[in-house]
Amino acid sequence: MGAVTRWFAPELPEARIAVLRSVIAIFVLLDVHLMVTDPPSLSLHPDLYRPLTVAGWLHLPAPSPALAWALYAVIWVSALLGIANRLPRLAGWTLAAAFTWWLTIGFSYGKVDHDHLALVVAVWLLPTVGPAAGRWRSSTTSVAAGWVLRCIQIAVVSTYVLSALNKIRNGDWSYRTWPESAILTWAIVRRPHQLGLWLLPHPELLRGMQWLSIIAETCSPVILWLRGRALLAAAVFWLGFHAFTFALLGIHFLPTVVCWLAFAPLERLAPWWRGRRLRRRALRRGTAEPNPVEVPVGGAARMGP
Numbered sequence: 434m435g436a437v438t439r440w441f442a443p444e445l446p447e448a449r450i451a452v453l454r455s456v457i458a459i460f461v462l463l464d465v466h467l468m469v470t471d472p473p474s475l476s477l478h479p480d481l482y483r484p485l486t487v488a489g490w491l492h493l494p495a496p497s498p499a500l501a502w503a504l505y506a507v508i509w510v511s512a513l514l515g516i517a518n519r520l521p522r523l524a525g526w527t528l529a530a531a532f533t534w535w536l537t538i539g540f541s542y543g544k545v546d547h548d549h550l551a552l553v554v555a556v557w558l559l560p561t562v563g564p565a566a567g568r569w570r571s572s573t574t575s576v577a578a579g580w581v582l583r584c585i586q587i588a589v590v591s592t593y594v595l596s597a598l599n600k601i602r603n604g605d606w607s608y609r610t611w612p613e614s615a616i617l618t619w620a621i622v623r624r625p626h627q628l629g630l631w632l633l634p635h636p637e638l639l640r641g642m643q644w645l646s647i648i649a650e651t652c653s654p655v656i657l658w659l660r661g662r663a664l665l666a667a668a669v670f671w672l673g674f675h676a677f678t679f680a681l682l683g684i685h686f687l688p689t690v691v692c693w694l695a696f697a698p699l700e701r702l703a704p705w706w707r708g709r710r711l712r713r714r715a716l717r718r719g720t721a722e723p724n725p726v727e728v729p730v731g732g733a734a735r736m737g738p
Contacts, residue, residue, distance in 0.1 A: 443579035448700035450562045450578045451518055453585075454525070456699075457555050458515030460691045461532050465508055468687070469546070472538040473501040484541050496538045504538075507531040525560025532556055547596065548685075551588035551692035558584050585695035590653050592689050593671075597650035612643040617681075624682045632681070649674070656696075668693055 475481070476496035484493065494500070508531045514524035533553055540546065558581045600611040617639040621629035632639060649670075656667050672693065675686045 441580060441583055442576040443583070444574045444576050445579040445582055446700040447562060447573045447575055447578045449698070450559060450581060452699035452702055453555070453582075453694055454518060454521065454559045455516050456691065456694060457552070457559060458512040458528065460552070460688070461508065461515075461528065461556065462512050464552070464688065465505065465532075465535060469536055469539040469549075471542075472496060472504070472535055473498055475542050476501045476538065478542075481542055483543070485537055485545070488537050488541060493534065493537065496541075501535075501538060504531045504535045508535060522560045522563055525556070529553075529556040529560065546688075547592060548687070548689045550592050550595075550689070551585060552688040554588035555585045555692055555695070582695045585692055586657060589689060589692050589695065590656055592686075593650040593653040597647050597653075600647060600650075612647050613640065614643070615639075617643055620682050624684070626681060626683055628680045629682060646674075664696060668696060 476498050479495055482495055484495075507527060511524045511528035511531060514520050515528055533556070536549060536553065562575070562577050562581055615636065618633065618636060621633055621639075653671075656664070659667055672690060675690055679685045
């Protein structure tokens with residue numbers, strides 16, 4: 434049980450939480466302006482509203498333009514506080530509630546974007562680490578920080594695993610149905626892009642890419658046990674996978690991509706930035722360049738928990 438507990442809640446730097454909290458808050462603002470942008474306009478059509486199951490569980494009222502714009506204002510205020518790492522618990526949970534309600538409205542009109550899974554987990558769990566994690570240069574480590582990061586990592590991996598299970602389920606549990614289909618051909622015809630049109634005359638290559646996709650998604654839980662260069666290689670593979678998908682079909686997974694930062698040693702940023710400033714200051718004064726500042730903090734020397 435001790436080993437299991439240490440895996441689910443390793444002791445990690447709270448500075449990593451502080452940096453991730455700011456990045457997630459910035460991304461939420463980008464999300465409501467570039468991705469899920471339509472709750473105010475959708476709320477003008479109550480006849481098309483089909484609430485998600487969670488909306489029914491929570492007895493959320495039907496959306497209206499006034500409600501949507503009120504959520505927008507709350508998201509902005511709480512996100513700005515989150516970027517500054519102020520009132521981390523109050524601002525964090527306010528942002529989580531308002532943003533989740535915003536997404537619930539946006540996804541209750543016919544389409545749910547599963548790339549938001551890890552992002553929703555992140556906004557709800559980051560406030561559980563309190564004010565001590567409000568400083569990018571904090572030297573404090575805690576199992577609370579490790580638990581939050583592990584949960585976000587599991588949510589990132591679950592995005593891929595659940596995608597694979599859904600493909601298998603829709604194929605009547607025949608593992609060969611989806612990868613042997615013409616789904617990529619259909620997607621390219623539906624979303625024509627230059628790269629996709631170039632690959633369209635090569636169905637065998639597209640079928641091989643489908644096999645690679647479902648195998649990678651099925652094997653993605655291995656990521657949770659990788660360390661160092663192996664974890665870096667996995668991150669590069671998946672970021673490249675998303676970049677290729679965007680080039681091929683115009684489909685991005687930015688909410689999932691930003692949550693990959695839960696695997697990264699973000700606590701190194703503040704010491705690196707401080708060392709950079711000291712070197713610039715020394716060069717301006719004409720003195721010898723100081724040694725780079727390296728401040729390993731509770732596991733900062735390795736990637737991931």
